[in-house]
Amino acid sequence: MRVYALHAGLIVLLFALHFLLPAYHHGNLARVMVLASYAIGYNILFGYTGLLSLGHALFFAAGLYGMGLGIQHLGLAPAPAFLLGLVAGAVVSGGLALLALRTSGVAFMIVTLMFAQAGYLTLLYFGTYTRGDEGFVIAQASRALWGIDLSDPGNRYLAALILFGTCLLLSLWLVRTPFGRVLVAIRENEERVRMLGYDTFAHKLAAMVISGTIAAAAGAGYGLLFGYAGATFASVQYSIFPLLWVLLGGAGTVLGPFVGTLFMFYLIDLSSGITTAYMLIAGVVLVALTLFAPQGLMGEVRRRLWKGLP
Amino acid sequence: MLLSTRGLSKQFVGLRAVDSVDFDLPEGEIRALIGPNGAGKTTLVGMISGRIAPSAGRVIFDGRDVTALPAHRRIALGMAYTFQITSVFARLSVAENVALAARRRLKGSAVGSAVEAALDRVGLLPRAGQEAGDLAYGHQRLLEIAMGLAQRPRLLILDEPTQGLAEGEIEAFKTLVREVAQESTILLIEHNMRVVMELANRITVLNFGAVLAEGTPAEIHLNAEVQAAYLGGVSDAAAG
Numbered sequence: 001m002r003v004y005a006l007h008a009g010l011i012v013l014l015f016a017l018h019f020l021l022p023a024y025h026h027g028n029l030a031r032v033m034v035l036a037s038y039a040i041g042y043n044i045l046f047g048y049t050g051l052l053s054l055g056h057a058l059f060f061a062a063g064l065y066g067m068g069l070g071i072q073h074l075g076l077a078p079a080p081a082f083l084l085g086l087v088a089g090a091v092v093s094g095g096l097a098l099l100a101l102r103t104s105g106v107a108f109m110i111v112t113l114m115f116a117q118a119g120y121l122t123l124l125y126f127g128t129y130t131r132g133d134e135g136f137v138i139a140q141a142s143r144a145l146w147g148i149d150l151s152d153p154g155n156r157y158l159a160a161l162i163l164f165g166t167c168l169l170l171s172l173w174l175v176r177t178p179f180g181r182v183l184v185a186i187r188e189n190e191e192r193v194r195m196l197g198y199d200t201f202a203h204k205l206a207a208m209v210i211s212g213t214i215a216a217a218a219g220a221g222y223g224l225l226f227g228y229a230g231a232t233f234a235s236v237q238y239s240i241f242p243l244l245w246v247l248l249g250g251a252g253t254v255l256g257p258f259v260g261t262l263f264m265f266y267l268i269d270l271s272s273g274i275t276t277a278y279m280l281i282a283g284v285v286l287v288a289l290t291l292f293a294p295q296g297l298m299g300e301v302r303r304r305l306w307k308g309l310p
Numbered sequence: 311m312l313l314s315t316r317g318l319s320k321q322f323v324g325l326r327a328v329d330s331v332d333f334d335l336p337e338g339e340i341r342a343l344i345g346p347n348g349a350g351k352t353t354l355v356g357m358i359s360g361r362i363a364p365s366a367g368r369v370i371f372d373g374r375d376v377t378a379l380p381a382h383r384r385i386a387l388g389m390a391y392t393f394q395i396t397s398v399f400a401r402l403s404v405a406e407n408v409a410l411a412a413r414r415r416l417k418g419s420a421v422g423s424a425v426e427a428a429l430d431r432v433g434l435l436p437r438a439g440q441e442a443g444d445l446a447y448g449h450q451r452l453l454e455i456a457m458g459l460a461q462r463p464r465l466l467i468l469d470e471p472t473q474g475l476a477e478g479e480i481e482a483f484k485t486l487v488r489e490v491a492q493e494s495t496i497l498l499i500e501h502n503m504r505v506v507m508e509l510a511n512r513i514t515v516l517n518f519g520a521v522l523a524e525g526t527p528a529e530i531h532l533n534a535e536v537q538a539a540y541l542g543g544v545s546d547a548a549a550g
């Protein structure tokens with residue numbers, strides 16, 4: 001009960017902030033919520049199942065381009081375009097899972113990295129449609145969902161909140177189901193899980209598809225809300241970001257992805273206001289955090305204050 | 311016959327760990343599998359449970375050839391395997407360890423009562439909320455057994471379950487095995503000869519990967535070959 005109160009409380013707080021925040025932070029938070037949804041997806045695979053992927057940008061981009069190309073070239077309305085993004089994410093993550101899950105550990109990292117890189121190059125190769133690195137703008141006119149203009153900052157914030165809230169509650173629910181418990185057990189000791197009679201391959205496959213589809217939802221949402229799709233979102237950098245966010249916020253905690261994304265966003269935002277060497281400041285803080293809170297911020301909260309935190 | 315193997319073999323690089331073993335275990339029996347260190351006991355039950363792929367031979371469980379089935383399918387058919395090297399989920403609670411074992415066959419509130427029952431049987435109920443990694447070694451062995459019990463297996467394979475248990479805990483373990491044997495067939499790898507002699511209906515002796523002898527505890531006790539190959543060495547080990 002306390003658990004649901006905490007997570008619902010965050011959503012209520014974010015809703016209240018919609019009315020309270022000045023425009024600048026209001027816009028930032030909308031972006032953070034979408035990126036945190038991406039991190040939530042990543043956390044399912046990395047934090048709960050224990051599989052370190054370096055290729056999640058591929059899933060984010062599958063959602064982004066599934067949606068964006070659907071609008072741009074198929075003339076879809078936003079809702080079916082968003083769905084197309086989700087389907088693209090599910091198909092791509094399922095396909096990659098079938099290949100990559102034959103490996104584990106470092107090999108899994110390399111295989112996911114390589115396929116994501118291949119996806120990135122594919123986007124560049126089909127530049128006629130994707131406009132490559134330069135990307136394309138999704139026109140304001142085609143971003144009206146059921147008559148609601150998603151480019152309006154207020155609508156955008158609320159749409160981001162709905163996306164984020166859905167992902168958050170979904171992951172909270174998921175990790176507490178018997179299925180989610182098996183994922184955690186796989187993270188802890190896969191061999192033992194198999195010898196308890198569970199099909200660990202099937203569980204990991206499902207985890208990767210769920211993780212990839214949530215990442216794709218974030219990608220599709222990002223394109224719809226901010227009106228732009230570019231190949232940068234498929235680059236290695238965007239595979240590393242969710243890993244950093246989740247590590248900072250606390251891998252294997254439901255709130256960690258949001259906390260980590262928010263923290264990193266404002267860390268870079270604030271330090272770049274002080275000095276041009278902002279990456280240095282950000283780097284130092286990150287190193288300090290990994291030294292003093294190796295399990296991430298929410299991981300520390302769990303360790304010191306609340307053992308049962310999901 | 312609940313379990314049979316035919317010509318079951320495992321070849322490691324330069325070593326035949328299990329050599330063409332024909333083994334039969336009728337339903338309802340407590341069977342002990344003994345033999346010197348490195349005789350191939352763990353490898354043999356590993357091939358039976360599907361953890362280790364055989365180099366040759368077949369495994370038949372409940373009248374069905376399961377050689378081609380992956381481990382999780384065999385477990386689902388009613389085998390349970392407890393590890394020789396303790397392999398619990400160290401960072402999860404004791405109760406969650408057992409719940410993972412129980413949830414494969416149960417749902418909802420039935421899981422909780424099955425967990426409680428299994429923990430109670432091995433005497434770990436007061437520690438249900440603790441992290442498994444914080445348990446003493448002997449208690450982790452008991453937790454392994456509780457995880458086996460929670461699966462309600464038709465065949466329970468125990469690989470040196472009493473290793474690291476205190477004298478009093480071994481007594482409780484013997485009582486427990488006799489109870490469990492009412493419902494399950496038990497294949498017990500064990501070095502403690504007192505436990506073997508008291509519990510087993512029959513004993514299979516493995517030496518250099520091959521079956522050296524098989525019989526009742528009394529027969530095995532009198533078998534000169536077994537004495538020479540094994541028992542002399544082990545009573546020293548048990549004493550030490």
Ligand SMILES: Nc1ncnc2c1ncn2[C@@H]1O[C@H](COP(=O)(O)OP(=O)(O)OP(=O)(O)O)[C@@H](O)[C@H]1O
Binds near residue numbers: 322327346354394
């Ligand atoms: N994965 C492996 N690779 C190579 N050799 C192995 C492997 N596993 C076991 N062996 C060898 O196979 C032989 C049989 O090992 P096994 O563990 O089955 O013996 P055991 O009868 O269970 O011994 P113990 O009583 O010490 O547990 C040993 O010589 C062991 O060193």
Ligand SMILES: [Mg+2]
Binds near residue numbers: 352353
């Ligand atoms: Mg052994």
